[in-house]
Amino acid sequence: MIARALFTLLSVALAIAGAGPTQAEEKLDPIVVELFTSQGCSSCPPADEFLGDLAQQPGILALSFHVDYWDYIGWKDPYALHLSTQRQRKYAHTFDIPYVYTPQMVVQGSVQNVGSDRSDVESAISQLRQKPPAHPSLNLERRDDGSLTVRIGAGEARGTATVWLVCFDRRHETEVSRGENAGTRLVDHHVVRRIEAIGTWKGEALELSVAASVVGDYGSDADREVAALVQSEGTGPILVAAVLQSRH
Numbered sequence: 262m263i264a265r266a267l268f269t270l271l272s273v274a275l276a277i278a279g280a281g282p283t284q285a286e287e288k289l290d291p292i293v294v295e296l297f298t299s300q301g302c303s304s305c306p307p308a309d310e311f312l313g314d315l316a317q318q319p320g321i322l323a324l325s326f327h328v329d330y331w332d333y334i335g336w337k338d339p340y341a342l343h344l345s346t347q348r349q350r351k352y353a354h355t356f357d358i359p360y361v362y363t364p365q366m367v368v369q370g371s372v373q374n375v376g377s378d379r380s381d382v383e384s385a386i387s388q389l390r391q392k393p394p395a396h397p398s399l400n401l402e403r404r405d406d407g408s409l410t411v412r413i414g415a416g417e418a419r420g421t422a423t424v425w426l427v428c429f430d431r432r433h434e435t436e437v438s439r440g441e442n443a444g445t446r447l448v449d450h451h452v453v454r455r456i457e458a459i460g461t462w463k464g465e466a467l468e469l470s471v472a473a474s475v476v477g478d479y480g481s482d483a484d485r486e487v488a489a490l491v492q493s494e495g496t497g498p499i500l501v502a503a504v505l506q507s508r509h
Contacts, residue, residue: 290393291322292386293490293502295367296376297349300338300449301331303441308364308376313432313450321386322488322502324429325452328363336440340433340452348456351496370492370499394500397462401489401505403480407473409505411459411489418464422500425490426471428455428479451486455479462491480505 296312298305309325316323326345327338349361356373364376372385398414411424433449460469479487488504 289320289390290396291320291502291504292389293322293324293369293499294382294386295370296323296325297328297345297361297363297365297367298325298376298449299328299331299341299363300435300437300442300447301334301336301440302363304377305364306442306445306447308366309447309449311377311379311382312366313448315382316450320390322504323451324427324488325449326456327449327452328361330361331363334440336437336442339435340449340454342453342456344456345453348496355496370497394498396500397491399489399491399501399503401480401487401503403505407476407481409471409473409476409480409487411469411471413462413467413469413491413501415466416464418462420494422462422491422493423458423495424460424462424467424469425492426455426457426459426475427453427488427490428476429453429486429488431484431486458495459489 294312294315296308298309312323312325315321326348327340327342328346328349329338329341329343330346332338332341349365352367352373353361365373366376366382367373368382368385369389371389374381374385395417397416400412402410404410413424430452433452435447437443437445437447459471460467476487479485486504488502490502491500493500
């Protein structure tokens, strides 16, 4: 009986030990990868494809920000937002870069690279994952009335952090008839359609409410998702991010 009990305890311990890494991986907070791109940019499609690959990886929140400053060269990107251009310009200031360019990837608001340089971007993701900073909890909940509740837990704050609401479409295909990519069918992944600051976090627990009219069907449609980012100084390092998965 004693031997059987010891065997049972050993089996349970091994099962728990074996399950540990998987559970830990599932709880990983996502690393945010932002691609600044344009359908009017001939060097962007490889970066768009790379972002699509990243979007399939667990533990990564891939976001495609389409800028509008290439629209003048023959093709107006239907997903371009001036807010995306403004966000990229603020990153240029953060990284002390005298210009903006496409394709550019920004990882966790902390590192920037050419968006088609897979090895550099993957290296940045790996390095940031090895040293995750202390951060508050972040949870998103869709209410019965269609509104969204964003909860940020208490934690140590080094200054003010912006809470960003990001609404994005999972995938788009576009036949481009003019410009540098004329005659090409472009596939874009996790295309940002809306980004706005909804609050500031200063270290104390915070609950924010987003009206149903703002989020629409994002987070309830299988092809549309909504996320929140808590980001130092607006476009500094991202402390934490979370996605409200679509309801299928």
